[in-house]
Amino acid sequence: MKLKKLLGLALSGVLTISAIGCSKTQPENIDEKGNNKIVIGASAIPHAEILEEVKPILQEKGYELDIKVFDDYTLLNTALDEGSIDANFFQHVPYLEDTIDGQGYDLTYTAKVHIEPMGLYSKSIKSLDELKENSTIAIPNDASNAARALKLLEDNGVIKLKDVESPGAKDIAENPKNIKVQELDAAQLPVVLVDVDAAVINTNYALEAGLNPTKDAIIIESKESPYANILACRTADKDSKAIKALTEALNSKEVKEFINEKYSGSIVPAF
Missing domain, CATH: 3.40.190.10 (Periplasmic binding protein-like II)
Known part of the structure; x- marks a missing residue:
């Protein structure tokens, strides 16, 4: 009996060590769903181009950014509300507000990124x-x-x-x-x-x-246009680690420099 008890304790110790070891292999900033991939929907130009610059910034934080390009921008808020994407980047604040008023979606935004003068x-x-x-x-x-x-x-x-x-x-x-x-x-x-x-x-x-x-x-339009393009997400996810990491990356010095150099004033950083 004593031998069985000792073997049981030893096995328990091995399992505990194994579990601790596994936990250390996961990304430090893994999100609440146990997933380090962020799926974001965007228009092709300039949004997806800007997001490509965000990828390496997020990789350093332990996240993989999966960019889904939508040809029809009217589908992006629906996709976000239904949960097929985690965030979207294509619209300005008045458009988001109109969609929320019209569709009743529980969406919000976390960052203003750039202005596209019409x-x-x-x-x-x-x-x-x-x-x-x-x-x-x-x-x-x-x-x-x-x-x-x-x-x-x-x-x-x-x-x-x-x-x-x-x-x-x-x-x-x-x-x-x-x-x-x-x-x-x-x-x-x-x-x-x-x-x-x-x-x-x-x-x-x-x-x-x-x-x-x-x-x-x-x-x-002047550069003072209030129609800044934003990072939108579901309200429930606004304070998640993943969305916070994405927000910080989109408002980073690297992204600001990319926008200024790539678009030469036709698109202006809003941060």
Whole structure:
């Protein structure tokens, strides 16, 4: 009996040592789910490009960053809410707020990363002075970006809007040149540029289409634009180790230097 008892104690000791040994092999910053992979959804340019610079920073902290590129940005918040990704990086604060109000998603954001100044582009004119009466200007059709585009036109004297928080085309109060505003999917605006007189295009889609915002835009938002692109996550995960590590990496000195060098002012760090 004593021998069996001694063997039992010895085996117990071996198992304890083994368990301790295994625990030391896991990443120091492993998250609450026992997983060191962070899956993030993003638009291709510039978001996925910026995230590639984040990968080595996170590797040093014990995390693997898995970047999923979405061609249709309208699916990114749904994917985040459903849990198929851990975070997303593609949108500004007003767009996230509109999605939360409309869909009831329990999402939030942790960091402002960069600003993509929205600009007006054209294949047929080179300045606003050349904009003729009854011209057609295309703008994004989602509420937050439509309001942003219309405010850009107002700031440059093309139209005047009613005093409302989030204006749409119906809120144009003064339209001296009788401009026709055509609302289209944001990703299609560079494609239809040949069919309209001008279009207000988000910088990420302008870059994808080979347009240089600092050179090709007729007018462009100022660098003080409130539409900073953010890192979004589920509210329940906001304080997780993984999301905190990702937040710190996106707001790092290395990322700021990359944005400044890569985009030469067409995209501006927001931190």
